[in-house]
Amino acid sequence: xxxxxxxxxxxxxxxxxxxxxxxxxxxxxxxxxxxxxxxxxxxxxxxxxxxxxxxxxxxxxxxxxxxxxxxxxxxxxxxxxxxxxxxxxxxxxxxxxxxxxxxxxxxxxxxxxxxxxxxxxxxxxxxxxxxxxxxxxxxxxxxxxxxxxxxxxxxxxxxxxxxxxxxxxxxxxxxxxxxxxxxxxxxxxxxxxxxxxxxxxx
Amino acid sequence: xxxxxxxxxxxxxxxxxxxxxxxxxxxxxxxxxxxxxxxxxxxxxxxxxxxxxxxxxxxxxxxxxxxxxxxxxxxxxxxxxxxxxxxxxxxxxxxxxxxxxxxxxxxxxxxxxxxxxxxxxxxxxxxxxxxxxxxxxxxxxxxxxxxxxxxxxxxxxxxxxxxxxxxxxxxxxxxxxxxxxxxxxxxxxxxxxxxxxxxxxxxxxxxxxxxxxxxxxxxxxxxxxxxxxxxxxxxxxxxxxxxxxxxxxxxxxxxxxxxxxxxxxxxxxxxxxxxxxxxxxxxxxxxxxxxxxxxxxx
Numbered sequence: 334x335x336x337x338x339x340x341x342x343x344x345x346x347x348x349x350x351x352x353x354x355x356x357x358x359x360x361x362x363x364x365x366x367x368x369x370x371x372x373x374x375x376x377x378x379x380x381x382x383x384x385x386x387x388x389x390x391x392x393x394x395x396x397x398x399x400x401x402x403x404x405x406x407x408x409x410x411x412x413x414x415x416x417x418x419x420x421x422x423x424x425x426x427x428x429x430x431x432x433x434x435x436x437x438x439x440x441x442x443x444x445x446x447x448x449x450x451x452x453x454x455x456x457x458x459x460x461x462x463x464x465x466x467x468x469x470x471x472x473x474x475x476x477x478x479x480x481x482x483x484x485x486x487x488x489x490x491x492x493x494x495x496x497x498x499x500x501x502x503x504x505x506x507x508x509x510x511x512x513x514x515x516x517x518x519x520x521x522x523x524x525x526x527x528x529x530x531x532x533x534x535x
Numbered sequence: 536x537x538x539x540x541x542x543x544x545x546x547x548x549x550x551x552x553x554x555x556x557x558x559x560x561x562x563x564x565x566x567x568x569x570x571x572x573x574x575x576x577x578x579x580x581x582x583x584x585x586x587x588x589x590x591x592x593x594x595x596x597x598x599x600x601x602x603x604x605x606x607x608x609x610x611x612x613x614x615x616x617x618x619x620x621x622x623x624x625x626x627x628x629x630x631x632x633x634x635x636x637x638x639x640x641x642x643x644x645x646x647x648x649x650x651x652x653x654x655x656x657x658x659x660x661x662x663x664x665x666x667x668x669x670x671x672x673x674x675x676x677x678x679x680x681x682x683x684x685x686x687x688x689x690x691x692x693x694x695x696x697x698x699x700x701x702x703x704x705x706x707x708x709x710x711x712x713x714x715x716x717x718x719x720x721x722x723x724x725x726x727x728x729x730x731x732x733x734x735x736x737x738x739x740x741x742x743x744x745x746x747x748x749x750x751x752x753x754x755x756x757x758x759x760x761x762x763x764x765x766x767x768x769x770x771x772x773x774x775x776x777x778x779x780x781x782x783x784x785x786x787x788x789x790x791x792x793x794x795x796x797x798x799x800x801x802x803x804x805x806x807x808x809x810x811x812x813x814x815x816x817x818x819x820x821x822x823x824x825x826x827x828x829x830x831x832x833x
Contacts, residue, residue, distance in 0.1 A: 336675055336744035337657055337689045372755045372786060395789065395812040395827075402782040402810075430811075437778040439607055467567070467778070469607030499560050500605060502598055532556040 349373065356383045359400075364393040371399040375406060385415035394426070401434040413441030417449065420460045432463050439470035446476040455486040462489065466496035474500055481512055487519045494522075498529050506533045551586030557597050561585060564605060569617060569774035571803040584619040591615065610777070617775055625669045627676070627710070628717040630770065633799050634677045636820035637766065641797045642682065645765045648795050648828075657689035661767045661791065663752060665694035668705025668737075668745075669714060670768055675741050676722055693761070695750040702747050708737040753780045758787035764796055771801035773809060785810040792826040799823055 349355050349370070355377070358370035371387070374380035384400050391397040404412050416438075419431040435442050442464060449461040462480060465473040473496075480493035490512060497505065513526035553561065558578060566572045573581050585597070592612050594600035603609040604616060628634065645658060662671040671694035678685050696702050712733045715723065727735035750757050752772065769788055773781050788798055789812050798813060800806060806813050806824045813824035 335685050335687070335689050336678070336741065337691055338744045338746055339657070339691050369790070372790070375755060398782075398810055398812045399786050402779070402786050405779055405782065408779075433778075437782065469605070469610075469777075471606045471608065473606065499564060500602065532559075 352377045352379055356380055359383055359387050364396050367391070367393070368396045368399045371396060371403055375403045378407075381407060381412060381415070385412070388416065388419060388427070388431070389422075397427075397430060401430055405434040405437045408438045408440045410441050410444045413438050413445055417442075417445055420449075420457045421454055428460060432460055433467075435464045436467035439468055439472075442468060443470050443472040446472055450476050450480050450484075455489050458484060458486065458489040459492045462492035462496045465493075466499075478505070478508060482508055487516050487522050490516065491522050491525055494525055494529065498532075501529070501533055503533050506530065509533070550583055551589065552582050553585060553597060557601070558582075561597075561601065564601070565616075565620065567808070568613075569621075569804075571621070571774060573620075581620070585616075588612070588616050588619050613777070614775065621771070621774065625666050626714045626717060627669045628673050629669065630802055631717070632820045633768070633770075633802075633823075634673060636799070636818050636823060637674070638677060638682055640818040640820060641766055641823065642684075645795075645797070646684065646688070657691040659691045659693070659764045659766075659793075661761060661764045662692065662694045663750070663761075663767060663769050663788075664696040664698075664772050665702075665705055665747070666696060666698075667701045667710075667714075668694065668708060668747075669710070670694070670770070671705070671745050672708065672737055672741060674768070675745065676718070676726060679726075679741075680722060691746070692744065693746045693748065693764075695748045695761070697749065697751045699749050702749055706742065706747050708742045709734050710737070752787060753783040755783065755787055755790075758791060761787075761791040763793045764791050765793055766797045766799070767792060768799045770799060771804065773800065773804055773806075778809075781809045785812065789813065789826055794826055795828040796826050797823050798825070 349358065350373075352374065355370045355374050358366050359374075361367050361370065371384065374384060381404070384404055387400050388397065388404070391400060401416075404416060413435060416431050416435055419427050422428050422431075446461070446465070450458060452458050452461070458480065462477065465477050477493050477497040481490055481497060484490050484493065494509065494512065501509070509526050509529060513523055513530075516522040558581065561581065562573050589597060589600045592600050592603070592609070592615070594603055600612070604612050642658070648654070649658075660674060662674060665671050671692050675692055678690055694705060696705070709730055715727070715735060718727075723735065726738050726741060728738070730736050748760075750761070752758065752769070753776070767788055769784075773784055776784060785806065792798060797816070798806070802821070807815060812826075814827050816823050816825045
């Protein structure tokens with residue numbers, strides 16, 4: 334028979350371990366080398382600036398995902414801050430990728446929420462609500478409530494309501510009713526609130 | 536309080552029943568978290584298992600239990616929830632349609648790629664996690680019994696798991712009736728030997744043909760030893776990981792595949808909710824994921 338056994342390979346070549354070489358490889362012409370370098374830099378704190386820099390310029394989606402995965406694993410405010418700047422990127426794919434990375438960083442993102450929910454750009458606030466929709470942090474509920482109750486932009490409030498609803502209970506009824514009143518001329522938001530209210534009591 | 540106790544006349548015999556709203560909330564959350572979607576027909580199953588989770592957690596009601604999970608307050612409850620709501624049983628030829636896909640669609644495509652690129656050497660298949668060995672042995676059996684090219688093409692099957700106990704079981708290759716229930720009698724006679732008590736041991740030829748290794752799929756450094764696989768089976772494990780671990784595992788699976796290589800996930804799992812780096816590939820037998828042959832420009 335032609336089933337053949339071979340022991341698990343040892344790595345085909347010794348991995349670069351020198352952070353300087355790995356950081357240099359982030360700009361290699363070969364995408365797979367860039368990707369491997371990014372993953373190998375996961376445990377290297379000095380590589381964070383280079384990785385953050387790579388997020389903005391990397392053209393290969395697989396390399397960018399690797400960079401974002403490594404950065405998301407460093408669940409710290411400094412890294413989250415470096416990623417959050419891309420919430421205002423013109424590149425929709427980058428914005429989406431960054432939202433997903435930030436949603437995996439509860440510790441890093443929580444300290445940024447007070448600023449993000451008040452960002453002057455309503456698109457950034459909408460994306461912030463999307464981050465909070467998947468953020469495993471009690472802070473998310475607090476700031477979603479803040480957004481729902483205080484934000485003036487209907488699309489932001491609608492996004493925050495969407496993110497809040499899976500966690501909302503009877504205690505949020507008054508909040509949502511008030512929003513419905515505040516945006517009574519906005520048919521979409523009214524529809525969202527009207528559809529949500531009956532579900533709040535379980 | 537979002538959970539109620541029925542009077543027993545609704546078929547639940549006094550068990551916990553989620554309100555319609557909470558069922559929908561849970562269903563949506565579980566889908567986002569694991570890719571598994573419960574049809575309304577599974578309502579009784581979900582009620583029962585979620586009720587068990589809540590009781591076991593010590594949380595007073597659904598709202599409290601759900602918040603503890605959703606907000607990461609008690610992350611240990613997530614694993615328990617997934618264990619309760621998924622079937623962990625493994626047996627030979629489970630989800631057989633994926634082995635059909637391997638034989639009928641994926642391997643022909645792999646052979647075409649090899650002819651085009653001039654690639655030589657064995658076709659490489661990885662089963663990860665392999666648990667107690669039923670999956671890699673099933674692959675071996677299907678190839679030996681049904682793949683017409685098996686006499687002319689070398690195939691390496693590698694199997695790995697994080698758990699050394701299940702690896703030891705896999706290497707012994709001894710299985711009971713329940714595990715072997717789907718193995719055709721002729722295959723059983725040809726490739727297994729009875730060991731008594733209803734147990735059978737898979738042949739030494741097949742056992743010795745498969746390489747077993749201990750590995751953590753989320754450990755990038757460990758996973759570097761796996762590369763250039765044509766096909767990977769990674770079924771029913773990503774659902775257990777949190778978002779970050781899923782992303783890491785996806786990166787490592789990508790790195791373990793040859794460009795153009797194929798990835799099988801469990802039937803209810805979805806890579807698209809984890810990472811966009813694989814290309815979904817709809818085959819007649821179902822969905823499989825493929826590492827693109829060239830870089831993906833964003």
